[in-house]
Amino acid sequence: MFAKYRRVSLIVRILIGLVIGSLLGVLVPTWTGIGLLGQLFVGALKGIAPVMVFFLIMAAVSAYKSGSQNHFGSVVVMYLAATLLSAFAAVGASWLFPVHLVLPQAAKVAGGAPQSLAKVISDLLTNAVGNPLAAIVDANYLSILFWALMIGFALRLASAQTRQVVNEVSHAVTSVAQLIIEFAPFGITGLIYTTISETGFAGVAKYGQLVLVLVGTMAFVYLVVYPAMVWAMTRQNPYPLTFWTLKVSGIPAFFTRSSAVNIPINLKASADLGLNEESYSVSIPLGGSANSGGAAITVSVMTLAACATLGIQVSFPLALILCVLTALAATGASGIAGGSLLIIPMAASLFGISNDIAMQVVGIGFIIGVIQDSVETAVNSASDLLFTATAEYHDAMKKGQPVDIKAAVARANGKDKVAPAKAALEPAE
Incomplete structure (x- = not known):
C-alpha cells in the first residue's frame, strides 16, 4: 500500500x-484529533531538521577534495546578490503600494530584538559560537x-573510514527526513484543518492588502529579478529552469514552510539535473x-508598512x-517557519519605532503567516536550487x-532517457 501511495506525485x-x-475544518471543526496530525508533522520536522543540516554540511565538507569543481564562489555571490536585490524590490513595492496596518494592542510576542547594526553583528557572532549541542536542540x-x-x-x-561513517550517518538522517516528508499530506491536512476550524477562511482577510504586497513582491522577484540574474550568468532563456525549480522545490516548501526540511527535495532535484554532487551537497544546505x-x-x-501607518517619512x-x-540580518534568519519575523523589530528601530509597536507588527506577521511564510519559504527554497544550477552552468560555460x-530540465522531467550525470552539460540533440 505504501508503494502505491508513493507512486502518486507528492x-x-x-x-x-x-x-x-479545508473541508473537514468547515464541516467538523470540533474534531481536535485531526489537528494532532499537523502537530505531529511539525514536531517531526523541527526535530529532524537541525540534525540533518548538521550532518549534511559536516559530511560534505569532510569529503571535499582540493581543486574539485564545486562552484562555491559563484553560488555564494548569487545568494548574497539575490538577498540584497530582494530587499531593494521590497522597498520599491512599499513606495508604490503603501500599506496601512491595524495594530492590535493584543498582539504580544515574547522576546526582545536587537536595536542597532552593531548589536545585530554582535548577536550573529555570539550565536555562531554557541554550544553545538544546544544549537541542535534550539x-x-x-x-x-x-x-x-x-x-x-x-x-x-x-x-x-571515519569520513565514510560520517557520510553514511548523513545519508541515514536524510533518509529519515525524506520519510517524514512522504507523510506531509497527512500533516498538511491537520495544519489546514486547525487553521480553518479556528479562524475560518476570513482569518487573514483583514490584512489582505499587506498579503498582496508581500506575495506580489515575492512573485516579481522570483519571476523577474531572479530570471534576470540567471540570464546574466548564462545568456540563455532562464524560464524553463525557473518554472521547474518552482514546481519541484517551491510547491513542497510552500506547504512544509521550512527551507531546512526541504533540503532533501532540493538534493534530489539537483541530482535529477545532473549537477555536481560535490557542489550541491554544500550549496543546498548552506542556502x-x-x-x-x-x-x-x-x-x-x-517595516515600511509600520512606517506608513505611523506617518514616518522614509x-x-x-x-x-x-x-x-x-x-545582512536575513542571512541569519532561522530555517524554520516564522524565523524572519523576529528580525522586524531590529529593522523598525532604524526609524525610531518602539519595540512595543514593532512587536505588534510581528504579531500581524504571525496572523498572516499561513500565506506569507509559505510563499517566503517557497521563494527561498526554490532559489537555492535555481542558483546552485545556475552557478554550475555559468562556471561550465x-x-x-x-x-x-x-x-x-527536459531530462530532469524524465522526458529524455539520457543518464542524469550527463544531462546538465550536454547540448540538445
Missing part, C-alpha cells in the same frame, strides 16, 4: 491533503552551520540559512540602509563546455 498528495483539511542554524564547517574541516584529517531573499522582502515590507538613504541591514538549460 505535489498531488499535498493538494489532496489541503482540500480534505535549532540555531547559524551555530549549526559554524560548527558543522569546523568539525567537517577537522574530519578531513581523519581516516577515510537553507544563507539564501533568504523571501525573508528580506518580509522584513522590508512590514528618506532614500535610510531606505538604502534598511536594504543592506535586512539583507566559462570553461567552454556546452550547456543547454532547456534540455537539462
